[in-house]
Amino acid sequence: MPELPEVETVRDGLARHVVGRTVETARILNPRAVRRDVKGGPGFEAALAGRPVKTAERRGKYLWFVLDDDEALLAHLGMSGQLLVGDAERPLSSHVRARFTFADGGPDLRFTDQRTFGHLMTASLTVAPDGREVPGPIAHIAPDPLEEAFNPDLFSGRLRRKRTGIKRALLDQSLISGIGNIYADEALWRAGLHWARPTETLRPSEVIRVLEAVTGVLSEALRAGGTSFDALYVNVNGESGYFERSLNAYGRAGEPCGRCGSLIRRDAFMNRSSYCCPGCQPRPRNAHF
DNA sequence: CCTACCACCTGTAAGC
């Protein structure tokens, strides 16, 4: 599923193929695709017609186009969302939720989403607490660890003041953004910490280790997933990347840990799964579930 | 204010 590296790969493709063009029409094919937009669906379509696309930006798992007049087209891919650029004449697949054409008559942009957890909206830009201009509805999303605005000391302080488990904290997009279930497990494996470790007991050196693991995992995945895509295809699909990416813990229940040989275990966690190595990520005494 | 949990979706796969 798209986490930071996948969304950044998409953003890069959009910067190449959409930025600098002017929207001609926006059509919502499934009303669920546009949510949280104060203008509503019809307002969304009307607001986008004729608007220039100036830049493509990202924070965590959100990405947006900056238009004119301090307005943005904001997107979240959810679990299965894709933004595809291609020949405007190609047939519409059944999962296309919204379609954008451009004044130059060139390739169109399609928001495709099987599970419909993703969504789009227009929004005004505002200044987030860290000083960056972002769309208003995501002002509460913290900087991601690959952003210049990310402040490790601020993160460390807020993390250790929390009363929860380290994995819950890493998934909290208002504390640190861009990390999802897969990269949280991978980063914690790398740092040698159990997912239920209480945040308030983390030593400063352990917080540094977690941060190094997170940035390492994310940037390596970005390098691996950020390669090949064809000229007119914006690769949004995290899934293909997963197979090529070497995962050390996620999805490997029952397989030997590459570091110590213990068998990776799967635990139920927040109605989903956590994978960890019982050997090098021992469960803390006062685990926080 | 903070933390925990669920609804929202649909396609695939495993279980009976």
Place this chain on the structure above:
DNA sequence: TGCTTACAGGTGGTAG
């Protein structure tokens, strides 16, 4: 074979 159930999981809203 065909039906049922589990699972994948990010986020906003809400309950406590």
